[in-house]
Amino acid sequence: MIEPTAKSPLTVTYRRDEDPACGAAPVVIRFGGSSGVEPRAGRLEIRVGLEPLGDGSGWVECWSLPEGAAGETGVEGALTYLRSDDCLVGCWAAPMDANDDPDPVTERAYREILAACGALGFKYLVRVWNYLPAINHAVGGQERYRGFCSGRARVFEALPAYERILPAATAIGTHSDGLLIYFIATREAAARIENPRQVSAYRYPRQYGPRSPSFARASLWQSGPQAAELFISGTASIVGHESRHVGDLGAQIDESLRNIGVLLEEAATHHPVRADAPRELSALKVYLRRAADTPAAAAHLRARLGHDVPWLLLHGDICREELLVEIEGLYSERLTETLEIP
Numbered sequence: 001m002i003e004p005t006a007k008s009p010l011t012v013t014y015r016r017d018e019d020p021a022c023g024a025a026p027v028v029i030r031f032g033g034s035s036g037v038e039p040r041a042g043r044l045e046i047r048v049g050l051e052p053l054g055d056g057s058g059w060v061e062c063w064s065l066p067e068g069a070a071g072e073t074g075v076e077g078a079l080t081y082l083r084s085d086d087c088l089v090g091c092w093a094a095p096m097d098a099n100d101d102p103d104p105v106t107e108r109a110y111r112e113i114l115a116a117c118g119a120l121g122f123k124y125l126v127r128v129w130n131y132l133p134a135i136n137h138a139v140g141g142q143e144r145y146r147g148f149c150s151g152r153a154r155v156f157e158a159l160p161a162y163e164r165i166l167p168a169a170t171a172i173g174t175h176s177d178g179l180l181i182y183f184i185a186t187r188e189a190a191a192r193i194e195n196p197r198q199v200s201a202y203r204y205p206r207q208y209g210p211r212s213p214s215f216a217r218a219s220l221w222q223s224g225p226q227a228a229e230l231f232i233s234g235t236a237s238i239v240g241h242e243s244r245h246v247g248d249l250g251a252q253i254d255e256s257l258r259n260i261g262v263l264l265e266e267a268a269t270h271h272p273v274r275a276d277a278p279r280e281l282s283a284l285k286v287y288l289r290r291a292a293d294t295p296a297a298a299a300h301l302r303a304r305l306g307h308d309v310p311w312l313l314l315h316g317d318i319c320r321e322e323l324l325v326e327i328e329g330l331y332s333e334r335l336t337e338t339l340e341i342p
């Protein structure tokens with residue numbers, strides 16, 4: 001662990017559920033069962049309706065604030081939140097089943113989220129996780145992911161220069177009911193990072209749906225004078241705008257890791273990273289469409305990443321039907337200089 005992370009406004013660790021530190025963490029995220037959120041005294045307990053795979057059961061994602069910082073919780077309609085001096089963590093949850101059209105409820109969710117972020121003084125969404133049931137099923141002749149994208153795009157695309165404020169994101173299909181969107185918002189804008197190997201998602205051609213997905217490939221949040229958190233969006237085996245290696249799990253993992261590698265390089269060219277304090281990977285999440293791929297995926301990841309990288313394997317549907325795997329990451333960075341946000 002790099003020492004200054006203790007002062008990061010938000011530190012993410014994976015811990016065993018029985019670890020007492022989980023009970024003390026201001027935000028805990030558990031996996032399995034059905035999606036939802038519960039505010040506790042000064043804390044947020046989020047449940048993502050995705051089953052953990054492999055050795056993942058019993059692991060909990062814990063977010064901590066700097067020592068001495070207190071979180072204040074609140075509820076506004078469908079939004080439950082926790083705020084500290086530096087950031088706002090919010091969770092918007094609503095009933096949804098596989099027969100509901102995600103478009104209108106997603107639009108409402110994003111309107112309410114952005115309104116609440118503005119009202120609470122954290123105008124900028126840096127990272128959003130979206131989980132909805134049956135993401136590849138069709139309702140009214142359209143894949144549900146596309147309806148989700150339309151509802152979300154109507155909100156973002158109405159904002160001025162919206163490309164510059166899009167958050168890094170994940171959108172994954174659950175096998176349980178409920179729409180769950182949780183996010184981190186900040187007072188200052190984060191830097192957006194795109195992947196030169198990929199068409200920006202917000203510019204995908206129409207063949208992928210009537211409205212493009214509203215997200216940035218990564219966002220870099222200046223979290224201290226020389227510290228930043230780099231949020232890598234869900235990253236798949238896509239080059240240009242096309243899916244690659246259809247049917248080949250290992251090759252899809254490698255292509256996804258290559259895309260993440262390029263995002264890390266991009267981040268480093270825009271924002272010099274200190275050579276004596278390399279970035280530290282604090283958390284990786286791997287979503288697998290087929291639970292049966294777990295042993296092969298785990299072996300492949302182990303071969304590529306070794307034993308030091310903490311990752312969590314989850315059973316979820318990727319928003320392109322032909323893709324088997326998607327990977328997201330969070331890196332803590334030490335910078336040589338303060339970020340300049342365009």
Ligand code: 3EB
Nearest residue numbers: 169170171213215233234236
């Ligand atoms: C992709 O690159 C894969 O719609 O929020 C990854 C991360 C994907 C986020 C989203 C979609 C989203 O297009 C899918």
